[in-house]
Amino acid sequence: MDRTLEGVLTEISNLIGREYVITDPTRLATYGSDGFTLEHRLPAAVVLPGDAEEVSAVVRRLSEAGQPFLARGAGTSLSGGAIAMNGAVIIHLSRLSRIVSIDLENAVVECEPGVVNRTISQRVAGLGYFYAPDPSSGQACTVGGNVAENAGGPHCLKYGVTGSHVLMVEAVLADGEKVRLGHLGAYPDPVDFLGLLVGSEGTFGIITRVWVRILAKPKTRRTVMALFDHVRDASQAVSAIISAGVIPASMEMMDQLAISAVEQGAYRVGYPLDVAAVLLIEVDGPPIEVEASMQTVEAILAKFHPRSIRMPASEAERELWWANRKTAFGAMGFLSPRYYVQDGVIPRSRLPEVLEQIAQIAERYRIRVANVFHAGDGNLHPLLLYDDRDPDEVSRVTQAGSEVLRVCVDMGGSITGEHGVGLEKLEEMRLQFDPHELAAQRALKASFDPKALLNPGKVLPRECASP
């Protein structure tokens, strides 16, 4: 058998159809980046299988030829998870986009990995259900990628991130074998292989089917928006609300620079442009509980000198507030040609001081930083703005990003909350894990993928000195 790349691709063409194998450099260039734009690498080829069987067959052939490969969904990764390093072949799963079944009795939706996140909630909304994990890119990002990255979202404060909602997964392992991990029962397996796969960023296997839990829509929901003249007031209010024992469904914050971008965008709320921070808080559940929580939230907000506190006049207005918040990253295009978003997590009580440190780092490196983040769970998203045509700025922005992550780790937090390590935070892994811990992770990776073919160059930094 022909084991050159060309030979393997010919075999794959015969298998899945010639039109679903892309090797033309012009078209490959469109796959050079995902949502992370500091890196651009041409894949060796892009293949688009039509179902799980084809994925398995494709992987088997690539694996036999020793050809590295990775899965890609909508390519919205903010850490470069879907960028092909080492001349890998991209397996684009956009054609696996069917919702296979909706089982209301067990509240489970079975779907292929290419299903768009928001589609699940849309499909079950009429039945009184919703799918809780709601990444801000939910209108585009796909379920397979959500599981691979263990994606979060504004409403994960109360409901938990993707991992808490995935019951079972079918995946193709590095040699092409198809396995099922997890089960449809209510309790996790004694050995949690599913938990290993969730958040492994495509380095352990390629997800070909997902069974997710859906939840009954909350009976009531109240949203409140508070505007502040000082970021410190807003962040202290966040800590105070959680300390008071209230767990809102979500608690989001945007600062002045971020507001200036979204207010030019597709969904304008009409925020005053001189306000320092906005907090968007949503409480849901049974009416009595919501009422009580809301009173507490409002009382606490009032203590921290808000300029104003508002409720939406209608469901349409509430949706507008959320659309405005969720498109904030894309709206950075109004401020700068590129952005580099960080994803550090800190204990929420340290929020005020960390935000001040980020501002100092920005000043030191002469870059502009907008902040849009999940304040409730201490997951920061400083957006470091840069112009990719200015090499000096690119290097300043990379260093500044690294320093922000160091601050997060020093505060007892983590370098990533929901965007993943990808190829972006490779070096920063060393900030969080010592050499022994990294060695253990490498051993685990090797047991899943001995030939190191799956999503190469991601998550684990190169070994330097032996531990």
Add this chain to the structure above:
Amino acid sequence: MLDTAVCVHCGLCLPSCPTYQETGMESASPRGRVVLLEAIARGEKPSKEGLRQLDECLDCRACEAVCPAHVPVGHRVDDFRRAHRNWISPSKGAKRVSRWLASPMGLRGFHWAVRQSQRPVLARLASRGLPLSLRRLSQGLPPNIPGPMSRITPRRQPSPGESPVGLFLGCVMDAVYAPTNAHTAELLEDTGALLSVPRSQRCCGALGFHSGDEAQAKRLAIANMEAFSEAETVVVNAAGCGAFLKEYESLFEGDLTWRARARDLASRVQDVHEYLSGHPLPPLEARPLKTSVVTIHDACHLAHAQGVRQPLRDLLQRAGYQVVEMMESDRCCGSAGTYNLSHPAMAERLKQRKVADVPAEVRGVATSNPGCMLQIQAGLKEAGRDLRVAHTVDWLWEAYHGSHA
């Protein structure tokens, strides 16, 4: 207009793009097209396959409507097509049709030809020489296209000093769907509007512009700005025309006088649904509707380019219709101006996808652009489904004035 540099690659546009939905390929997505355009701007010569996927853009504006940074991908692809006409030769058919429709005589000729195509013997003869895409499309023609093109006489002429509501007739709209124009006029007068239908108006110029003829578009734009200079409001019932009339300004870069006049016209142009939903209509006819359950196909240049969606639903419901929503009602049907002539394969796929989305329980489809009406009617007929596709205004007119259609 914004620069493509503001695309930050967030990817939120992908699922909105009909060609991405169909192919699943990044290179046929809005973000992929931005990458291709950036490469071309740097002086790289794209491959034939790359060009083909770039040119497969429908200019449906779905991506522009959802882009957090308003990156005008459709406009950019259009600019590219005009700048590199030798790279992508627009289909001869599309060019010829647009040139035809641009002059009053050509329009009469088009009208004559369309009518002749309905005479059985002639149709068979003529269709031999026609490309498959045109033959397919002619399946969507309404059964009896009336002889004289709409010559609407307003109930009352404006007195000096009075500002009338101008009615824009369109070219394909007037040649194929003249009754829709008559119905529009009647409903406008029902609201008490003082109607004016200037004879000197022309095709809006969009078809020519999109197949590369900017000079022709400018000429037509000037003619229309003159024709409607007196009108307080200019009501348009064809989504594509409405969107283009609102964007005349971009044709006159560097020409301050015409730019100002284009801005002035744009401020007066209103889609017919916007206008009617803001005005009182007469009491409804007592007799029941012949067809009462309908679905809506949101025309791209109405929903995405002009942001008009709700008024169609409000108007139909006020008129007593039950609206059953179809999935992704604002996904392009593949008609897209002359796209179904220039890109028959992709247009065909999108037509079939659209037809499959039309709910089983509805008896009619309401939409608001002549291209969509033709395309979806043709698709339904091919699928053996006996449903009527008509302009929202036609459905409304039947409710308020009884059906003679």
